[in-house]
Amino acid sequence: MIGDIAFAPARVRPLRVAIAGFGVVGSAVAKILCERQELGRAIHLTHVFNRDVARKRVPWVPDTVAWTDRIEDLFASEIDVLVEVVGGVDQAYAWVSAALDRGISVVTANKLLIARHGRALIDLAAARGAELRFEAAVAGGVPVIDAIERGIAGDRLARVSGILNGTCNFILSRLASARGSFDEAVARARELGLAEADPSSDLDGIDAAAKLAVLAGVAFDLELPIEDVSRQSIAAITPIDFDYAARLGCTIRQVAVAERHGDSGLVASVGPALVGLESPLARVEGAGNIVLVSGAYGGDVTLAGRGAGGDPTAVAVISDLLSLSRGERRARRGGWRSARVVSSAPVARYVRFVVRDRPGILAAFAGVFARHGINVDAVLQEPGHPKARLPFVMTLEPCGEEEMTSALEELSLVDVHESRPLAAPILRGGNDVPR
Numbered sequence: 001m002i003g004d005i006a007f008a009p010a011r012v013r014p015l016r017v018a019i020a021g022f023g024v025v026g027s028a029v030a031k032i033l034c035e036r037q038e039l040g041r042a043i044h045l046t047h048v049f050n051r052d053v054a055r056k057r058v059p060w061v062p063d064t065v066a067w068t069d070r071i072e073d074l075f076a077s078e079i080d081v082l083v084e085v086v087g088g089v090d091q092a093y094a095w096v097s098a099a100l101d102r103g104i105s106v107v108t109a110n111k112l113l114i115a116r117h118g119r120a121l122i123d124l125a126a127a128r129g130a131e132l133r134f135e136a137a138v139a140g141g142v143p144v145i146d147a148i149e150r151g152i153a154g155d156r157l158a159r160v161s162g163i164l165n166g167t168c169n170f171i172l173s174r175l176a177s178a179r180g181s182f183d184e185a186v187a188r189a190r191e192l193g194l195a196e197a198d199p200s201s202d203l204d205g206i207d208a209a210a211k212l213a214v215l216a217g218v219a220f221d222l223e224l225p226i227e228d229v230s231r232q233s234i235a236a237i238t239p240i241d242f243d244y245a246a247r248l249g250c251t252i253r254q255v256a257v258a259e260r261h262g263d264s265g266l267v268a269s270v271g272p273a274l275v276g277l278e279s280p281l282a283r284v285e286g287a288g289n290i291v292l293v294s295g296a297y298g299g300d301v302t303l304a305g306r307g308a309g310g311d312p313t314a315v316a317v318i319s320d321l322l323s324l325s326r327g328e329r330r331a332r333r334g335g336w337r338s339a340r341v342v343s344s345a346p347v348a349r350y351v352r353f354v355v356r357d358r359p360g361i362l363a364a365f366a367g368v369f370a371r372h373g374i375n376v377d378a379v380l381q382e383p384g385h386p387k388a389r390l391p392f393v394m395t396l397e398p399c400g401e402e403e404m405t406s407a408l409e410e411l412s413l414v415d416v417h418e419s420r421p422l423a424a425p426i427l428r429g430g431n432d433v434p435r
């Protein structure tokens with residue numbers, strides 16, 4: 001609830017705000033601003049910009065708001081803040097740069113824009129005395145950036161991890177509970193409007209990698225190129241993996257991790273991981289998001305909630321606007337520096353094979369792992385599967401990424417595989433990450 005104290009007007013007049021992009025998020029921002037009339041003391045909506053704007057008009061937006069398909073109209077109108085909810089990278093970068101260059105502050109929900117150009121835009125905002133806010137770019141309505149920048153600013157942060165893609169979490173939760181195929185889970189996500197026609201950006205971890213890059217910037221002041229995030233798709237996960245994970249006291253989630261090593265070293269990965277059932281990551285069901293931030297002094301802080309959707313994302317945008325209306329500044333300690341990506345420390349691993357069974361396979365596979373200096377911890381085999389397509393699992397003692405990759409390459413040469421082996425880290429103890 002917003003009371004008079006929270007509103008404590010630092011400004012004599014409301015912020016003049018233009019929304020660029022009247023889609024899912026932009027229309028939700030406008031709707032909340034129109035419904036919550038008390039917000040008018042802090043935020044005054046002046047323009048809605050969209051291409052072919054005539055078809056976007058809605059009766060519930062007051063007549064005082066100008067609808068336009070010319071971005072120049074916004075810049076010519078002495079607005080205080082541009083809300084960029086168009087999406088995409090190049091065009092958004094041009095508009096956001098143009099606004100900041102004129103000293104107009106920007107609030108954006110665009111994770112790709114910040115992941116690709118955050119460093120330059122933050123520097124530009126600082127040079128022009130403008131503010132750049134992007135709470136909505138990561139985890140939708142979960143105020144993770146505000147928590148990192150203000151709530152736990154006193155800590156030296158070592159790691160951010162979590163579930164940053166609700167679509168993948170829905171699909172994995174569905175696979176675990178409904179026991180259908182991966183394609184069926186994707187189809188259900190599409191029916192519910194949780195997955196795009198082409199969900200590859202979600203499944204392959206590109207969306208989560210962009211959000212992780214934003215978080216790495218905010219948490220460590222380090223610029224993490226999306227291409228430097230080690231990514232693995234969740235598309236190879238099958239219901240049988242959840243059976244084996246359960247035998248290990250785990251479930252499977254798409255986990256994003258960025259961990260600082262030294263001053264500028266960074267380990268960053270997105271992909272399927274086995275997480276202990278006691279972990280907060282395991283308890284996030286459906287399209288939820290969770291972020292765990294670990295600091296040297298304060299330990300772990302966990303934030304969870306709805307990571308996407310028009311209304312939760314609009315709440316994050318409006319919260320940024322309210323902060324600007326109170327005159328709050330975010331000094332960003334000199335911008336983001338270049339990160340030096342380092343390889344992850346050894347971690348225990350799960351490897352699931354599907355093979356045409358024949359004597360000696362286990363010994364042959366164990367021999368390959370041994371040649372790469374990897375110890376097998378256990379072998380698991382669920383009964384009831386045909387010998388012509390037999391799934392089984394080997395768990396491995398902690399080993400590094402490079403040894404693992406070369407062992408898998410050698411294993412793939414053994415002519416018994418019915419599908420590609422699936423390898424995933426086993427993260428135990430709540431907030432454990434690959435070390």
Ligand SMILES: NC(=O)c1ccc[n+]([C@@H]2O[C@H](COP(=O)([O-])OP(=O)(O)OC[C@H]3O[C@@H](n4cnc5c(N)ncnc54)[C@H](OP(=O)(O)O)[C@@H]3O)[C@@H](O)[C@H]2O)c1
Nearest residue numbers: 021022023024025026050051085086087109110308309313
């Ligand atoms: N939806 C979510 O749950 C969510 C959550 C967090 C962050 N975000 C981020 O929020 C941003 C907006 O997402 P959204 O879901 O609201 O997208 P959207 O529904 O597609 O809305 C984008 C709007 O911008 C307009 N637009 C696109 N290109 C344009 C151009 N070149 N010139 C003028 N107008 C243009 C579109 O018009 P048309 O109708 O003509 O296409 C549409 O109205 C993205 O950066 C997204 O990553 C979204």
